[in-house]
Amino acid sequence: xxxxxxxxxxxxxxxxxxxxxxxxxxxxxxxxxxxxxxxxxxxxxxxxxxxxxxxxxxxxxxxxxxxxxxxxxxxxxxxxxxxxxxxxxxxxxxxxxxxxxxxxxxxxxxxxxxxxxxxxxxxxxxxxxxxxxxxxxxxxxxxxxxxxxxxxxxxxxxxxxxxxxxxxxxxxxxxxxxxxxxxxxxxxxxxxxxxxxxxxxxxxxxxxxxxxxxxxxxxxxxxxxxxxxxxxxxxxxxxxxxxxxxxxxxxxxxxxxxxxxxxxxxxxxxxxxxxxxxxxxxxxxxxxxxxxxxxxxxxxxxxxxxxxxxxxxxxxxxxxxxxxxx
Numbered sequence: 001x002x003x004x005x006x007x008x009x010x011x012x013x014x015x016x017x018x019x020x021x022x023x024x025x026x027x028x029x030x031x032x033x034x035x036x037x038x039x040x041x042x043x044x045x046x047x048x049x050x051x052x053x054x055x056x057x058x059x060x061x062x063x064x065x066x067x068x069x070x071x072x073x074x075x076x077x078x079x080x081x082x083x084x085x086x087x088x089x090x091x092x093x094x095x096x097x098x099x100x101x102x103x104x105x106x107x108x109x110x111x112x113x114x115x116x117x118x119x120x121x122x123x124x125x126x127x128x129x130x131x132x133x134x135x136x137x138x139x140x141x142x143x144x145x146x147x148x149x150x151x152x153x154x155x156x157x158x159x160x161x162x163x164x165x166x167x168x169x170x171x172x173x174x175x176x177x178x179x180x181x182x183x184x185x186x187x188x189x190x191x192x193x194x195x196x197x198x199x200x201x202x203x204x205x206x207x208x209x210x211x212x213x214x215x216x217x218x219x220x221x222x223x224x225x226x227x228x229x230x231x232x233x234x235x236x237x238x239x240x241x242x243x244x245x246x247x248x249x250x251x252x253x254x255x256x257x258x259x260x261x262x263x264x265x266x267x268x269x270x271x272x273x274x275x276x277x278x279x280x281x282x283x284x285x286x287x288x289x290x291x292x293x294x295x296x297x298x299x300x301x302x303x304x305x306x307x308x309x310x311x312x313x314x315x316x317x318x319x320x321x322x323x324x325x326x
Contacts, residue, residue: 001074001097001098001099001100001101001102002096002097002098003073003074003078004072004073004075004078004079004081004082005079005082007081007082007125009124011235011236012124012235013081013124013125013126014053014054014236015235015236016120016122016124016126017051017052017053017120017124017126018181018184019165019166019173019177019181019238020120020126020158020161020162020165020166021161021162021164021165021177021180021181022051022060022120022126022158022161022162023051023053023058024180024184025161025164025165025180026060026157026161028060028061030157031049031060031061031154031157032061032063034047034049034061034129034150034153034154035047035048035049035061035062035063035064036063037150038063038129038131038147038150039063039064041146042131042143042146042147044064044112044131044132044133045064045132045133045134046062046063046064046065046108046131046132046133047061047063047064047129047130047131047132048061048062048063048064048065048077048128048129048130048131048132049061049062049118049127049128049129049154050062050075050077050127050128050130051118051126051127052072052075052077052078052080052081052126052127052128053072054072055071055072056069056070056071056072057069057070057071057072057075057077057078057127060127064132065108065132074101074102074103075103076089076098076101076103076110076113076115076128076130077115077127077128077130079097079115080115080116080117080127080128080130081117081125081126081127081128082125083117084117084125085117086114086115086116086117086144086147086148087113087114087115087128088113088114088139088144089112089113089114090112090136090137090138090139091111091112091136092104092110092111092112092113093111098110098113108132108134109134110132110133110134111133111134111135111136112131112132112133112134112135112136112137112139113130113131113132113133114130114131114139114143114144114147115128115129115130115131116128116129116130116144116147116148116150116151117151118151118154118155118158119155119158120155120158120159120162121158121159121162126158129147129150129151129154131147164176164177165177165180167240167241169219169222169223169241170222170223170225170226170241171226172226172229172239172240172241172247173238173239173240173241174240174241174242175240175242175243177240178238178240178242178248178250179300181238181250182198182238182250182300183300185238185250185252186292186300189252189253189292190294194252194253195253195254195255195256195258195291195292196250196251196252196253196254196291196292197250197251197254197255197256197258197259197289197290197291197292198248198249198250198251198259198289198290198291198292198303198304198307199248199249199250199251199259199262199263199287199288199289199307200246200247200248200249200287200288200289200304200307200308200310200311201246201247201248201249201263201266201285201286201287201288201311202245202246202247202285202286202287202311202312202315203221203222203225203245203283203284203285204284204285204286204315204318205284206218206221206244206245208281209221209281212280212281213280213281217279217280217281220279221279221281221283222241222245224273224277224279224283225247225283225285226239226241228266228269228270228273228283229247229249229266231269232262232265232266232269233249233251233262233266234252236252236253237249237250237251237252238250238252247285248304248307249262249263251289255291256289256290256291259289259291260289263287263289266287270283270284270285284318286311286312286314286315286317286318287310287311287314288307288308288309288310288311288312288313288314289307289310290303290306290307290310
């Protein structure tokens with residue numbers, strides 16, 4: 001059996017998958033309608049919409065089987081995300097990649113498989129719309145085109161879900177998306193005994209940018225801040241525009257000291273931007289970082305409040321320094 005290779009952009013792909021919100025969001029009924037239709041159109045016993053997470057498949061719809069999840073290492077769908085073309089396996093027993101696969105030798109006794117890759121709006125390959133049969137069969141161009149059409153509908157549903165958790169101006173997580181994923185990250189960090197630190201920042205004098213140069217320039221400042229955040233931090237760090245000119249960074253597997261160093265790097269990036277941007281305004285911000293621990297914080301809101309207090313203390317100091325320098 002050949003286990004699926006890991007894509008070269010795996011870290012970025014997983015970040016896109018988790019930030020999209022589709023792992024847990026979205027009513028199953030919207031996908032169940034499509035898999036029911038696929039079973040009828042192709043006359044197959046099983047049709048599935050799957051997502052390929054780090055270690056397992058997550059089924060958004062599994063029509064004809066009762067799986068909730070499946071190990072990625074034995075999956076057919078793990079192979080699908082390695083290409084932008086569909087994976088067609090007319091007879092799994094005659095395919096060296098799958099002939100001794102436990103899903104072929106045992107339940108559900110896969111002989112035929114057709115899977116079309118599923119993308120997120122940012123292009124990340126995250127899953128498969130797939131058809132399974134217990135018998136061998138051919139799968140011609142017209143059938144492949146129809147499967148592609150169904151996959152495109154699923155991708156449209158993904159885009160709708162993603163928009164509900166993504167800020168339209170910056171492309172970062174919005175408040176809803178962040179709170180969902182932050183709770184997931186807290187549970188994951190606790191399970192792995194890894195540190196998790198929150199950075200919180202608020203742009204300084206953002207109202208003055210809007211008042212002096214107009215809201216278009218204010219939007220430009222928010223987008224430029226987003227570029228700095230994306231450039232300064234890792235793909236595995238969660239970035240959020242929490243509202244207005246307030247941003248957050250969830251540093252995975254990072255203690256408070258490490259997050260402090262990372263935020264200092266962001267300050268340096270902002271200073272470099274201000275020297276070369278040619279803009280009539282400057283990007284500056286107040287910030288704070290705080291590591292999560294269950295003794296001090298019982299939920300996400302308490303942690304956010306503590307990070308906000310640390311950020312606000314720096315903002316007060318910046319305001320005091322500004323008054324002294326006048």
